[in-house]
Amino acid sequence: MLIQRRIMKFFLLVSIANSEFENRTRLKVKENRMKKYIPTTTFDSTDSCSDGLNAKYCTPPFEDITRVLKKKFEASQTCGIDQSERYCKRENEKWSCKFCDSSQTAQMLPTRHLNDHEKTTDEETCWYSGSVIEPGQQTQIRSESDLEKASTRNITLKIDFSHPYEISFITMKFCGPVPAAMVIYKSTGNNDEWQPYQYYADNCLETFGIEPNEEITRLNQEKALCSERYSKNKEGTRVSFNTVNNRGDSSVSPVVQNWMTAQAIKIELLKPSIWPVDNNGLKTPSSTLVASYQYAISDIRVSGHCQCNGHADSCEIIDGQPKCICKHGTVGATCNMCHSFYQDRPWQRGTKANPNECRVCNCNLHTNKCKFNDSLFKMSGNQSGGMCQKCRHNTSGASCQVCKPGYTPDPNKSVDSPKYCKSCDCHRVGSKSKNCNKSNGA
Ligand SMILES: [Ca+2]
Incomplete structure (x- = not known):
């Protein structure tokens, strides 16, 4: 009787184990089928694009774009690029003149100096444009007022990020006075169409026909303003452009998001400032005036984050090309499309109010x-x-x-x-x- 009971118990345990095994196998098969049919670009509770159950607006962190991408500015003119050239600056209230020459390592003043991120002013490295006065006119320069009247070459600095970024700050540190007139432009694609982002002048109305420091309202959220703050102050050397200042929040407003978005930046330097000199009766030599009438910049920083339309919280650099790591069932360079199996509703960009995830x-x-x-x-x-x-x-x-x-x-x-x-x-x-x-x- 005891043996019979033990045999029955054995078969009962075997049957329970078998049924549990079958249940587990069935679940596993279903899980594998789910994987086959539902692509893995779905919610992941470990990232900031979801709270584990529902999608959440998310965005990659802000970063120093030029540093991350290791990209250089392109300049339309650089001191000493064709031949040795003289450049002058004021140092310790005296003129200091040297030669720039791109064929001599010690005399190079290249655009890579704009992004080499030196830590202290002692080791400041600068890019110099070279004199902007046309060679034919250089001999006619006798005084500072001749410089003001001389026709000059515009110098441009350009950088292409090869991916749209939401720009928050652009800062420029000059190795000398801030230019009397310049414009920052942005481009949102590869088509070389430039939209003014910010104007700077010592006289905005006279130079650009724009009232300085216009107020931003809901009606002109995408209007470039003109600032006299830096160009008027000949002693200052740092220019800081906050793209979002008083314009709103890009995670809420698509208009502000558009305004912030740029794939390339161009800085057009239109008129140098004359170096401030002491009124000690000493006349600056003509050759020094000509060689000092140029632009010099030690650092340009562009801060922002990859534009992923609120559907990614990271952006990886793959073969030098930034790429959004898309979530919310989205795909595309900027998570700008729904995945082929997430077509239950049309694609929309995510906002804080509504993450607008693509639905499976x-x-x-x-x-x-x-x-x-x-x-x-x-x-x-x-x-x-x-x-x-x-x-x-x-x-x-x-x-x-x-x-x-x-x-x-x-x-x-x-x-x-x-x-x-x-x-x-x-x-x-x-x-x-x-x-x-x-x-x-x-
Ligand atoms: Ca530098």
Whole structure:
């Protein structure tokens, strides 16, 4: 009797173990099928783009873009690029003149000095443009007022990030007086179309026809302003442009997000400032005036973050090219499209108020292909527009939720089972057609 009981208990335990094993295997199979049908660009509770259940607006961290990308500015003119050239600056209230020459390492003043991020002013490295007075006019310069009247070459500095960034700050440290006139432009694409971002002048109205320091309201959130703050003050050397100042929050307003977004920056230097000299009766020599009438900058920093439309919290540099690591079912360089299986509603950029994540199509695990269908979306009251494509396992319908003609739902299977639709198996004799009653299979 005891042996019989032990044998029964053994078989009972084996049967429980088997059923648990079957359950686990079934779950594993379902999990693997989910992976096959639902791409992994979905919510991940470990990032800031989700709270584990719902999508959240997210954005990559702010960074010093030129440092991260290791990109250099391109200058339209650099001191000593073609031949040895003289340049002069005021140091300790005296003129100091040296030679720049791009063929001599010790005399180079290249654009890489704009982003070499020296820590102290003792080791300050500068880019010099070289004199901006046309060579034919240089001999006519006798005094500071001749410099004011001379026709000069405009100098441009350009940098292309090869990806849109939301720019928050641009700072420039000059190795001398801030120019009397300059403009920062931005471009949002590769088409060399430049939009003014900020004007600087010692007289905004006279130079650009713009009132200085205009107030920003909701009506002119994307208007470039003109500042006299730096150019008027001949002693200052640092210019700081806060792109968002009083314009609002890019995580809330698409207008501000547009305003902040730039793929390339161009700085147009239109008129140098004359070095402030002591009124000690000593006349500055003409050659020194000519050689000092140029631009010199030691540092340009552009701060911002990768533009990922509120759908990524990191941006990786792959082969020198920034790339958003897209979440919320989005894909594309700036997470600007919905993934091919996240087509249940149209793509929208994410904001703090609404993360606007792309929604996965519900195809009951019978396909991994779907398309957005506008009529379906409208019919559902703008809730669901995903139309499943190429439904397998003998299913059909917008969500692969019905059985094809000739098949009927198996009441013992769930709608996402590959065996949900079973053949009607109607006998040829006595059947009107090979189709059967969809609900009971008769
Ligand atoms: Ca430098």
